[in-house]
Amino acid sequence: MAILRLVARRLLSSAPLLFLVSGLTFVLVSLVPGDPARTIVGQHATAEQYASVRAQLGLDKPLATQYWQWLEKVFHGDLGSSLFSGEPVTAVLNSRLPVSLSLIVAGTAVSGVLGVGLGLASARRGGLLVKSVDGLSLLGLAVPAFWFALVLIALFAVKLPWFPVTGYVPLLDDPAEWARSLVLPVLSLSLSAVAIIAKQTRDSVLDTLGKDFIRVMEANGFRRRSVLYRHVMRNAALPVVTVLGVVLVNLLAAAVLVETVFAMPGLGSLTQQATVQHDIPVIQGAVLYITVLVVVVNLLVDLAYGRLDPRVRAS
Template sequence: MAIFRLVIRRLLSSTPLLFMVSALTFVLVSLVPGDPARTIVGQHATEEQYRTVRGQLGLDEPLPVQYWHWLVRVFHGDLGSSLFSGEPVTSVLNNRLPVSMSLIVAGTVVSGILGVALGLLSARRGGFLVKIVDGLSLIGLAVPAFWLALVLIAVLAVQLRWFPVTGYVPFADDPAQWARSLVLPVMSLSVGAVAIIAKQTRDSVLDTSTRDFIRVMQANGFSPRSILYRHVLRNAALPVVTVLGVVLVSLLSAAVFVETVFAMPGLGSLTQQATIQHDIPLIQGAVLYITVLVVLVNLLVDLAYGRLDPRVRAA
């Protein structure tokens, strides 16, 4: 019941965030230069044709009225239709969501496993591995994901021809090609995340290893392996989980550029295209989906905290 109350409380507290993000997005999109009605009718259309299209799209109404109409439709489960293709926004987003989720989940899993393993190894061995982790952390923070993606394409796809240059193959069509199409995008997203998680893991393990209860266990003859895996890692996991949640959210934003570089039909590339076209319903729907994903990530982090630390569950 405690976990159920936590989930309900977090979801209710996130509701104002959804309203704020959607309203702010609506305002910011309206400030971007461009007119979807003019794009649809073309530059040679008459003024009457132009005004007719604006009226059909609802763009001639005041901005607060447009937002209110969109909000009412959302409460009825309708995100509207694309201004250009006429397709329902929900259908378009649902078709694109598996691509982005495949990329983000794979990037998170790879970053978490490699980052924790490298951080744990450097904490136990020390020496040169510590310098490697610190160097990777600096590189990971300094190198943009889209630049790394271009380098990987030039070397591993164009020169060596190990992986496809661009595109995405659905898992249902060919699992092997699906995995190959994700290798370079996941590498582009994961390099910086692996370094950050590795550094946090190493620092947390070293800090936990110097605490009094660990020294007492060592003095009482507990095996080093048991102390490390049953006590040190459990207590060191809390800050690592926090960093992993931050990394997952950062992957959502980085995926916009990576999907564009690799021509992957995901939410990121869709959002960029909709912004260029000034397709307001599509932009609003994509931002709403991404915001919900961020809320779910924060909820998972809270649940992981409660699982790892009994004091959080008690609170």
């Protein structure tokens, strides 16, 4: 019951966030230079044709009215239609969502496994491995994901044609090619995430190893390996989970550039294209989807906290 109450409380508290983000997005998009009606009719259209298209798209109404009409449709499960293709926004987003989810989930898994593994190994062994983790952290924070993506393409797709340069193969079409199409994008996303998680894991483990209860257990003859994996890791996991949640949200932002570099048909590249075209319904729908993903990530972090720390469940 405590878990259900936590989920319900988080979902209710997220409703104002969805309104705030959608409203700010609507205002910011309206400030971006560009006119979809002019793009559709062309530069040589008459004033009457231009006004007619603006009326058909609803762009002749006040911004507040446009936003309210969009909200009314959202409450009925309708995100509208693209101003350019006429396709339902929901269908467009749902066709792109598996690509972004594959990239984000794989990037999170790789970042978590490698980051925690490196951090734990450096905490146990010390020496050169500690310096390597620190250097990797600096490199991950300094190198943008899109630049690293270009380096990976040059090395492992052009010079050594091991992986495809661009594109995405659906999982159900060919699982092997699906995995190959994700390798370079996932590595591009994971560099900074691995570095941050590794450093946080190492610092958390070393801090926990210095606690009094760990010294008492070791003094009483508990095996160090057992203490490390059964007690230290559980206590050190709380800050690591927090960082992993932040990293996952950052991966959502970085995926926009990575999808563009690798020409992957995901939500990120769709948002970039819709912004250039000033396709307001598609932008609003994409931002709404991404915001929901952020809410889900935060909810999963809270649930993980409750699982690891009984005090969180009690509160």
